[in-house]
Amino acid sequence: MLKRFYPNEYANSSYVINYEELYQKGFRGILFDVDNTLVSHGAKADDKAKELITKLKNIGFKVCLISNNKEERVRTFNDEVQVQYIFNARKPSRKGYQQAMNTIGTNKENTIFIGDQIFTDVFGANRAGLKTILVKPIHPKEEIQIVLKRYLEKIVLYFYKKSQNKKD
Template sequence: MRAFFPEDEVNSVYDFPFESLTERGIRGIIFDIDNTLVPPDAPVDARCRALIRALKTAGFRICLVSNNKGPRIVPFATALNLPYVERALKPRRYGYRRAMARMGTAPAETIAIGDQLFTDIWGANRAGMHSLLVKPMEPKEEIQILLKRLIERPFLWYCRRKKAGGEAHD
């Protein structure tokens, strides 16, 4: 069951203490875009731009990884001057490995951050890297994503209960 569980979970990527990553030896950050950095289909905003600038200044290597095609990810990555992997086929390892190659990082020193358990987190865990789950920014989503979120709920309940020391068992 570990494959589906995030190492950590936060309400927003903008609330996460990124300085704690340096202490853990993490040098590379892989971000999902939609519902992680910005609401679905939204362009880069000032808050996103400030976060990426601060992370670059702190010395992190960053790559965007998305299952979206070029028309969505290319303008976003260009606006932030970041490398990217489009059509990443998450949860397959392919996109994560390409991103690490572009950043020059190994799995042990890379974290993937996203809002979907069965794509972002499972893919990161399959690639052997750290994972951080964020709550979706926008509740209105496409039907296939809403259905995935319904399926995610029992897994998240189990994960949270186990992390809190509840009675969930392996």
């Protein structure tokens, strides 16, 4: 039952993922959550985020931000990185992920999703048939509803890590 919440991979940060390897494996689209995945909650795009997005574009990736936030939040971040974006995506619904792939012209076979939350980001992307990478949240300061979900996420992560050890 918990497996539907498991990511395909777990990374310390969006900034340590080997994107060149993903491109070599045939991935062409990357969907990113914004808050606590690329920057701390509510922050504007910093130099690190701008450099990452530029690097991804130079590799050849099409990038789309997919967020449950309102348009103003996502647009303000996007003003600095200039990619496509979907706001009010209603994650974990499949529709936002599908809309993002349609927007950048990719499909579930060549698109990867990267986010920091299990019950919205990873679960929704798994439901949409995408490869998923869960990253550790950038900053511990979060909205109360997210803080509460983090306790449940710890349980899922415990069993996920245990299942990964069995594979080794």
